[in-house]
Amino acid sequence: MSTLGAPDTVTAQRRAALGVMESPTLDSWQEGPHNRWVFRNVEETIPSARISHRPASAVMPSLGLGAIEGVSDLASRLESTYTDGLVVERGGQVVAEYYAPGFGPGQTHLLMSVSKSLCAIVVGSLCDDGLIDPLRNLEHYLPGLAGSAFADATIEQLLDMTAAVDYSEDYDDPASEVQLQDRAGGWRTNRPGDPADTYEFLARLKRSKPHGEVFQYCSATTDTLGLLVEAVTGQRYSEVLAERLWSKLGADQEARISIDRGGIAIANAGISCTTRDLARVGRLMLSGGVAAGGRVVSEQWVTQTLAGGDSSKWQSARRDLYPEGSYRNQWWATGNARGNVYAVGIYGQYIWLDPASDTVIAKFSTEPAAVGTASAAAHSELFADICEVFAGE
Amino acid sequence: MSTLGAPDTVTAQRRAALGVMESPTLDSWQEGPHNRWVFRNVEETIPSARISHRPASAVMPSLGLGAIEGVSDLASRLESTYTDGLVVERGGQVVAEYYAPGFGPGQTHLLMSVSKSLCAIVVGSLCDDGLIDPLRNLEHYLPGLAGSAFADATIEQLLDMTAAVDYSEDYDDPASEVQLQDRAGGWRTNRPGDPADTYEFLARLKRSKPHGEVFQYCSATTDTLGLLVEAVTGQRYSEVLAERLWSKLGADQEARISIDRGGIAIANAGISCTTRDLARVGRLMLSGGVAAGGRVVSEQWVTQTLAGGDSSKWQSARRDLYPEGSYRNQWWATGNARGNVYAVGIYGQYIWLDPASDTVIAKFSTEPAAVGTASAAAHSELFADICEVFAGE
Numbered sequence: 083m084s085t086l087g088a089p090d091t092v093t094a095q096r097r098a099a100l101g102v103m104e105s106p107t108l109d110s111w112q113e114g115p116h117n118r119w120v121f122r123n124v125e126e127t128i129p130s131a132r133i134s135h136r137p138a139s140a141v142m143p144s145l146g147l148g149a150i151e152g153v154s155d156l157a158s159r160l161e162s163t164y165t166d167g168l169v170v171e172r173g174g175q176v177v178a179e180y181y182a183p184g185f186g187p188g189q190t191h192l193l194m195s196v197s198k199s200l201c202a203i204v205v206g207s208l209c210d211d212g213l214i215d216p217l218r219n220l221e222h223y224l225p226g227l228a229g230s231a232f233a234d235a236t237i238e239q240l241l242d243m244t245a246a247v248d249y250s251e252d253y254d255d256p257a258s259e260v261q262l263q264d265r266a267g268g269w270r271t272n273r274p275g276d277p278a279d280t281y282e283f284l285a286r287l288k289r290s291k292p293h294g295e296v297f298q299y300c301s302a303t304t305d306t307l308g309l310l311v312e313a314v315t316g317q318r319y320s321e322v323l324a325e326r327l328w329s330k331l332g333a334d335q336e337a338r339i340s341i342d343r344g345g346i347a348i349a350n351a352g353i354s355c356t357t358r359d360l361a362r363v364g365r366l367m368l369s370g371g372v373a374a375g376g377r378v379v380s381e382q383w384v385t386q387t388l389a390g391g392d393s394s395k396w397q398s399a400r401r402d403l404y405p406e407g408s409y410r411n412q413w414w415a416t417g418n419a420r421g422n423v424y425a426v427g428i429y430g431q432y433i434w435l436d437p438a439s440d441t442v443i444a445k446f447s448t449e450p451a452a453v454g455t456a457s458a459a460a461h462s463e464l465f466a467d468i469c470e471v472f473a474g475e
Numbered sequence: 476m477s478t479l480g481a482p483d484t485v486t487a488q489r490r491a492a493l494g495v496m497e498s499p500t501l502d503s504w505q506e507g508p509h510n511r512w513v514f515r516n517v518e519e520t521i522p523s524a525r526i527s528h529r530p531a532s533a534v535m536p537s538l539g540l541g542a543i544e545g546v547s548d549l550a551s552r553l554e555s556t557y558t559d560g561l562v563v564e565r566g567g568q569v570v571a572e573y574y575a576p577g578f579g580p581g582q583t584h585l586l587m588s589v590s591k592s593l594c595a596i597v598v599g600s601l602c603d604d605g606l607i608d609p610l611r612n613l614e615h616y617l618p619g620l621a622g623s624a625f626a627d628a629t630i631e632q633l634l635d636m637t638a639a640v641d642y643s644e645d646y647d648d649p650a651s652e653v654q655l656q657d658r659a660g661g662w663r664t665n666r667p668g669d670p671a672d673t674y675e676f677l678a679r680l681k682r683s684k685p686h687g688e689v690f691q692y693c694s695a696t697t698d699t700l701g702l703l704v705e706a707v708t709g710q711r712y713s714e715v716l717a718e719r720l721w722s723k724l725g726a727d728q729e730a731r732i733s734i735d736r737g738g739i740a741i742a743n744a745g746i747s748c749t750t751r752d753l754a755r756v757g758r759l760m761l762s763g764g765v766a767a768g769g770r771v772v773s774e775q776w777v778t779q780t781l782a783g784g785d786s787s788k789w790q791s792a793r794r795d796l797y798p799e800g801s802y803r804n805q806w807w808a809t810g811n812a813r814g815n816v817y818a819v820g821i822y823g824q825y826i827w828l829d830p831a832s833d834t835v836i837a838k839f840s841t842e843p844a845a846v847g848t849a850s851a852a853a854h855s856e857l858f859a860d861i862c863e864v865f866a867g868e
Binding site: 101107108109112113114115117118120121122123124125126127128129130131132133134135136137138164166182184185189190191192268269270271318320323324325328329330331333334335336337338339340341347352353354355359375428429446448449450451452 | 559
């Protein structure tokens, strides 16, 4: 029998606190009393497809690449970076966009780790409201993770990825913790002995050395922030994301987030949205935390994020590309002269911020490999060339 | 390794024809070239939760039950029938509604077999356009099902549920075909030897006797209609449902439909939508096939459906409730003096049509048991009492 609910007590307590279904299984979800929750949230248990309510006349046409057609080899560079969707916007207006065949402005795409940067915006807003103290340790908010790697890491260390975790982020290694995280979270087949869900996975991770010494990009770290959001709000992560971010963006349509067998949102990677809506997230960053529907996060938090982190702690394969690079609040800072800051996800997902020309670039891709320095360089150069078009305007 | 794609060639061919992902597994979906399809449709592989883009100010308030408060014991009857949502509308206007705690106008709910009646509206529109001839046998359109129970059933027999299938619709019997269908379609845990997906399940079913003799309510029959829709359009069922029905309703928001491991939509039961949008489907039936966005299906088809089927063939546990009852085009006709016709799903989902008072009632429930004559009678009486309020208006 496939267990949708996680077996451990902490997960059961978490679900009860959030009003989530009482651990139904795939073989019992149709029955009462589980069905009252599940019938309202079937897509959290069973994969589903969208049935759009938009009439054909309401389908938004793509603007096309006209405004940036001067970029050299643009078409071939979009193709060679496996672009699905590209939106360039300035001052809140889309000025150029491209969609691969079969994709368009009304369709959604997986963000992968760009999801992390969205999570941090929500955490920032909760810090603004005093619900989270960034200098507190995680165990203060999540005593259930007291025995884990993260217990004595501060929220700030988690945001800046300086928590020290015995964890390999090697996407191609079946023995890595990031693949185990996928298996726990329902993104790969769960094997005997694997943690039943993300919470149980996080609880098992151990600290590798003192926190705060060095940057360690670790997807598990972001998932603790997702659980933190739930702990301090008493709401589900997807609901808080809607309330504090998505409903304020002036978004064209809803986003969605992957849910694991324990009912836990995959905060580190699981969001899907449209390319234009992704650009709106970048816009709020360049607008000091304000979106179409009002303030999302404080200007101070945005300024801190765009200023980047401690480059001396930044051990990264991207050091060759960005010698002064750093990481702050789940965003990557290039440390270059233009002040570019970006969110990035494996297989080529990006929000690229160019404060110098007030430009946001959102890009969805499906590269064949998860990561690669050649891809990072190609994207960096492409984005620089696009922003160069607006130089002096 | 969990196989998302079905192993049989027919399913692979179907997917290729529809441009659906090339049978990735849960352990390979992130890699290219599968990822190009999957990253755009992650929710078809991984369960997901909604992140609403609606600002709090745009949340629609419930009208309340004022207009029908004269119905005796209304509150207790809604509670005793495990009501999640109830919408009463007349002439295109919602006049009364109720939502259980934690549910509301902007939330979706599983339709169960009310999905069948929506499927038939799409089939009707394809008959109108000459893409389907209701007098043809199914194998003409789906040669891949030539060896199955359904091969020599006409489309009309499938619509009227007079195909004769060796199939038990006993929801509580683990040995029943309806539970096997759930296991094949991903609604229950797949066991060794079970069909890998809905297509393979349907292909295995055998005819029990000549078609057309007697009514046999069979959920598998509707799933052949879903595949028929794909075969004659070359599009996925969810896309056709959007194009021909959902985008014409003036719906408040998108609907969703469960997808099995083979990428096949669960046409017989898998749709979720809001209560108000469900009422809009009933409205189009009482409006002769026309919805807010234009004609959906011909008046002739609606008239035929509302007239009901051959009561002499109607062997049903509901015969006591509706002595003149029948079934036509995946809708149930009561045969009563008011001409009530309805769509119904297990655990208490309804669209109730009352032509006499031009009233549509949509109701979502989560009863503890799948079916029951007491529940059917309670709902029938509740709907009659609600419509009685409008008598003489």
